[in-house]
Amino acid sequence: MSLTNLQIADLLARSADQAESYRQRAYRKASRSALAWVEEARDVLDGGRSLTELPGVGDKLARRIEGWMNQAPEVGDPPESRTGFSTRSVSSAIVEGHPEWREAINADLQMHTTYSDGTVSIEGMAEAARALGYSYVAITDHSQGLKVAGGMTPDEMRMQAREIAEVNDALSDSGFRVLHALEMNIAPSGEGDTDPGDLEGLDLVLGSFHSSLQTDKDQTYRYLAAVRNPNFHVLGHPRGRMYGTRAGLHANWKKVFAEAAKVGKAVEIDCNPNRQDLNAELAARAVEAGCYISIGTDSHYIHELDYMDMGIATVLAAGAPRERILNYMSADELLAWVADR
Ligand SMILES: [Zn+2]
Structure with missing residues (x-):
């Protein structure tokens, strides 16, 4: 099971919507930077490296994203503001x-x-x-x-x-x-x-x-x-x-x-x-x-x-x-x- 960077960006944005205000900004920022990652997160993990190598990803976020990678959570369609995007x-x-x-x-x-x-x-x-x-x-x-x-x-x-x-x-x-x-x-x-x-x-x-x-x-x-x-x-x-x-x-x-x-x-x-x-x-x-x-x-x-x-x-x-x-x-x-x- 794995997720694309686009799906990770969407999950991070959803987390921002649900988070306490002081965590919201960190999730929003990470969501935006996921679109700009040069490598797919799944390739980083497959290469035996840590997701903290990706810009904007600290230990906590890395664990969260790895958790999603393992479960591939079911989510509905993204809202229009996150529709029709590709990734770097x-x-x-x-x-x-x-x-x-x-x-x-x-x-x-x-x-x-x-x-x-x-x-x-x-x-x-x-x-x-x-x-x-x-x-x-x-x-x-x-x-x-x-x-x-x-x-x-x-x-x-x-x-x-x-x-x-x-x-x-x-x-x-x-x-x-x-x-x-x-x-x-x-x-x-x-x-x-x-x-x-x-x-x-x-x-x-x-x-x-x-x-x-x-x-x-x-x-x-x-x-x-x-x-x-x-x-x-x-x-x-x-x-x-x-x-x-x-x-x-x-x-x-x-x-x-x-x-x-x-x-x-x-x-x-x-x-x-x-x-x-x-x-x-x-x-x-x-x-x-x-x-x-x-x-x-x-x-x-x-x-x-x-x-x-x-x-x-x-x-x-x-x-x-x-x-x-x-x-x-x-x-x-x-x-x-x-x-x-
Ligand atoms: Zn302008």
């Missing part, structure tokens, strides 16, 4: 079978730095991404409207532009390049929080919803308005879902993707294991509609840059042709694509 161990195994997809990818198109809620400098993220074999990245710090994430005022954006130019100067011999991008906050009206004039010098703009994400009413209107907003190029983490806490917004995706394809806007696959937004099922519908796809790890730490396999596994499952995926373009091709919008 599964994604990495899929990508192992298609190494050329990992080798050919040129860029990671969403990451944050200390200019907003990231933990690493521009230079630090650039160096780490270069070491992973990318030829360029997009730095996508938050805009001013997202105060909880330390969003940037236009002045801070100009400061960041200067720092990116310096980093690019220092890296000019390496062929590696940092694109100055932005994750602009989008209101439910579809409008961005930054004046179009302040977006002018940017290489790429993502637009993301970060508010009113808990409603289960149909939100097609806000997506159509956002997609038709000409001031950004990529719709970031489209549903705004979060494993175990938010199911994400609902819409008539056929209409939304058809409109995105018509105006040439890309939709994002956010590789964070707790987001997976779009997931394989919705990404396949976006591809079918003719949308461009952008993949971003949404990294706030260096180790999160490794989440790229989640996105590659998703485009493989969705049958996305590489010509429609921005990350497989060179930096110059991407800038030409942006200029065309």
Whole structure:
């Protein structure tokens, strides 16, 4: 008998729901990190190793998970907020079978730095991404409207532009390049929080919803308005879902993707294991509609840059042709694509 990491994540989330408040947080955290484990827990045990080798697992939790492994408890279907997720161990195994997809990818198109809620400098993220074999990245710090994430005022954006130019100067011999991008906050009206004039010098703009994400009413209107907003190029983490806490917004995706394809806007696959937004099922519908796809790890730490396999596994499952995926373009091709919008 054994359980997958996805089933373990679900059992941990169920334990959080039943636990005393001080234990709840530990279970929730462990549930989220189970999605990001690189190895299946059952392989760790089969190899005679301890589950405490997995990030976020202490002695107590290890005993609990081993207990579940032995009993394989019967549980009902997970709630919507935990439905339609894959895990990093599964994604990495899929990508192992298609190494050329990992080798050919040129860029990671969403990451944050200390200019907003990231933990690493521009230079630090650039160096780490270069070491992973990318030829360029997009730095996508938050805009001013997202105060909880330390969003940037236009002045801070100009400061960041200067720092990116310096980093690019220092890296000019390496062929590696940092694109100055932005994750602009989008209101439910579809409008961005930054004046179009302040977006002018940017290489790429993502637009993301970060508010009113808990409603289960149909939100097609806000997506159509956002997609038709000409001031950004990529719709970031489209549903705004979060494993175990938010199911994400609902819409008539056929209409939304058809409109995105018509105006040439890309939709994002956010590789964070707790987001997976779009997931394989919705990404396949976006591809079918003719949308461009952008993949971003949404990294706030260096180790999160490794989440790229989640996105590659998703485009493989969705049958996305590489010509429609921005990350497989060179930096110059991407800038030409942006200029065309
Ligand atoms: Zn975001």
